[in-house]
Amino acid sequence: MFQIFLNGIIIGSIYALIALGFIITYSTTKFLNFSHGAAIVISAYAFAILYQYIGFVGAFLTACLFSILFNVITYLLIYKRMLYKKTSKVIMLLVSFGIMIGVEAIIQIIFSASPRRVSIPINIGIDFFDAIVTPIQIGIIIVTLLILCTAYLIIKKTRVGLGIRAISQNKELSEIYGINSEKIILNSFIIAGLLASIAAVAIALEYVITPTLGTHYMIKGFAASVTGGLSTIYGSVFGGYVIGLLENYGAWYFSSSFKDAIAFFVLFLILLIKPEGLFGIRKGVRG
Amino acid sequence: MITYIATILVFLIYNILTAMAANLTIGYLGLFNLGLVALVGIGAYSYAISMNAGLGFFLSFIIASILPGLFSIGLYYITRRLKGDYFGIATLGFSYIVYAILLNFEFSNGAFGIAGIPRPNLFGLSFNTPELFLIFSTIIFTIIIIISYKLTHSRFGNLMQAIRDDETSIKVLGKNTDSVKYKVLFFSGIICGISGFIYASFVTFIDPSSFLLSPLIVVLTITILGGLASFSGTIYASIIITLIPEILRFIGLPSSILGPVRILIYSSVLVMILMYKSNGLFSKIKYD
Numbered sequence: 001m002f003q004i005f006l007n008g009i010i011i012g013s014i015y016a017l018i019a020l021g022f023i024i025t026y027s028t029t030k031f032l033n034f035s036h037g038a039a040i041v042i043s044a045y046a047f048a049i050l051y052q053y054i055g056f057v058g059a060f061l062t063a064c065l066f067s068i069l070f071n072v073i074t075y076l077l078i079y080k081r082m083l084y085k086k087t088s089k090v091i092m093l094l095v096s097f098g099i100m101i102g103v104e105a106i107i108q109i110i111f112s113a114s115p116r117r118v119s120i121p122i123n124i125g126i127d128f129f130d131a132i133v134t135p136i137q138i139g140i141i142i143v144t145l146l147i148l149c150t151a152y153l154i155i156k157k158t159r160v161g162l163g164i165r166a167i168s169q170n171k172e173l174s175e176i177y178g179i180n181s182e183k184i185i186l187n188s189f190i191i192a193g194l195l196a197s198i199a200a201v202a203i204a205l206e207y208v209i210t211p212t213l214g215t216h217y218m219i220k221g222f223a224a225s226v227t228g229g230l231s232t233i234y235g236s237v238f239g240g241y242v243i244g245l246l247e248n249y250g251a252w253y254f255s256s257s258f259k260d261a262i263a264f265f266v267l268f269l270i271l272l273i274k275p276e277g278l279f280g281i282r283k284g285v286r287g
Numbered sequence: 288m289i290t291y292i293a294t295i296l297v298f299l300i301y302n303i304l305t306a307m308a309a310n311l312t313i314g315y316l317g318l319f320n321l322g323l324v325a326l327v328g329i330g331a332y333s334y335a336i337s338m339n340a341g342l343g344f345f346l347s348f349i350i351a352s353i354l355p356g357l358f359s360i361g362l363y364y365i366t367r368r369l370k371g372d373y374f375g376i377a378t379l380g381f382s383y384i385v386y387a388i389l390l391n392f393e394f395s396n397g398a399f400g401i402a403g404i405p406r407p408n409l410f411g412l413s414f415n416t417p418e419l420f421l422i423f424s425t426i427i428f429t430i431i432i433i434i435s436y437k438l439t440h441s442r443f444g445n446l447m448q449a450i451r452d453d454e455t456s457i458k459v460l461g462k463n464t465d466s467v468k469y470k471v472l473f474f475s476g477i478i479c480g481i482s483g484f485i486y487a488s489f490v491t492f493i494d495p496s497s498f499l500l501s502p503l504i505v506v507l508t509i510t511i512l513g514g515l516a517s518f519s520g521t522i523y524a525s526i527i528i529t530l531i532p533e534i535l536r537f538i539g540l541p542s543s544i545l546g547p548v549r550i551l552i553y554s555s556v557l558v559m560i561l562m563y564k565s566n567g568l569f570s571k572i573k574y575d
Binding site: 264 | 377384544551
């Protein structure tokens with residue numbers, strides 16, 4: 001029983017990281033940026049391939065670099081222009097979706113579709129209250145908590161966080177007050193890239209990686225953000241844990257083959273019953 | 288060679304029909320429905336299952352076309368309060384749910400899919416070669432295209448577009464906008480089901496992943512490249528998008544990377560069109 005809870009927390013941590021990165025760009029730009037999934041798959045592959053040559057730290061830093069670069073380039077080349085032209089959010093959603101699918105296709109062309117595993121040294125599970133956890137899993141849980149706390153502090157206490165909050169509430173007004181919105185949005189993309197690469201490294205260490213993992217985890221992370229509520233950053237992080245736990249308990253109650261479907265059922269139900277999310281604030285008409 | 292051309296033409300028909308259904312909902316009604324490919328899947332699976340259950344061709348065809356229509360209505364009935372990207376996401380969630388159900392239940396044979404689906408057999412005539420199948424699907428295709436042409440180039444078509452542009456005003460004028468939407472959605476669901484039938488009975492093998500993201504990207508690319516609410520644009524774009532991968536085949540790319548290269552081309556066409564000419568090649572209407 002405790003094992004199920006723990007597994008839910010482990011995968012929930014990864015979803016929470018993805019949801020956090022996703023929600024930060026959403027709060028500044030107000031479009032659903034699915035190319036976050038592309039950043040995840042790029043850094044997961046960078047990490048998995050470089051790990052055996054330059055070790056953990058080097059591979060991790062390179063993965064971060066790749067992911068941040070990808071986010072910055074897509075923002076500067078594509079999204080900046082579209083945001084400036086006030087393109088409709090549906091079109092931007094489609095563009096980011098196309099980018100994610102395209103990047104995954106490129107990854108598949110270069111590295112083939114066969115699943116890979118990072119050849120980490122064997123890590124033996126430890127007995128922990130009748131449940132077995134490996135050191136890597138403990139690491140994922142703790143690092144995620146640390147990152148969530150850091151992100152909380154950055155958003156609450158620093159000037160960058162203040163700018164992100166200001167733009168997420170009212171972009172025009174904060175521009176009038178002299179906030180450089182383009183710079184803040186760029187910063188939010190950089191932070192999102194960093195978070196994407198951390199999530200990607202956690203995925204690469206714990207699960208197998210395939211070229212389509214971006215879509216897979218992105219959809220889950222997205223379901224998490226919607227479950228928690230797109231209007232609150234913390235709500236969407238909490239949604240990550242909710243989805244992770246529901247997935248594992250659902251797999252235990254029904255059948256493990258339904259694991260992937262549960263997130264979509266939750267997403268669908270939330271959109272129908274409470275589209276603003278569990279912790280969201282209803283703001284006028286959405287659309 | 289004739290077999291090869293017939294195969295391409297059947298796929299062209301499949302693409303045009305699916306894109307036509309997409310254009311009816313996305314272009315004419317302005318409903319950003321990302322669940323269309325799941326409807327195609329429902330059509331394909333219901334044809335395959337009822338054929339294998341021995342219901343005969345005619346009944347299976349009816350089931351395969353009506354069932355997706357009903358699902359289309361039901362999906363909109365559930366999600367009718369959502370707008371814009373929220374509607375898109377909910378319908379994408381629907382595609383994933385359909386995928387998960389097809390993948391996990393007994394009736395659809397899970398990830399192995401259904402193989403050996405019988406080709407159509409009507410009045411003792413079996414359409415079991417690509418050439419004969421082409422004739423058969425062309426007949427269906429022509430009927431559907433004529434109906435959709437009449438539908439979109441009539442007062443009803445204007446009403447559809449007016450609802451997309453300003454639903455509140457049309458309601459004020461006393462039109463029942465919901466009934467228009469349900470009618471069009473039912474019709475587009477039927478088209479989806481028929482193209483699912485064409486896919487299933489022509490390829491004779493279906494599995495859940497044939498109806499998820501990669502066909503969705505193809506359909507969206509065609510719809511957006513052709514232009515929203517553009518009847519002829521859909522057909523031109525389908526021809527372009529169907530022929531591009533065939534050129535690749537002649538270049539001599541290894542077959543293992545042919546699939547991803549196709550997806551890459553589709554997605555880059557999609558992104559380029561949306562970035563630089565978001566009303567498509569043949570349309571004057573902009574989506575927002």
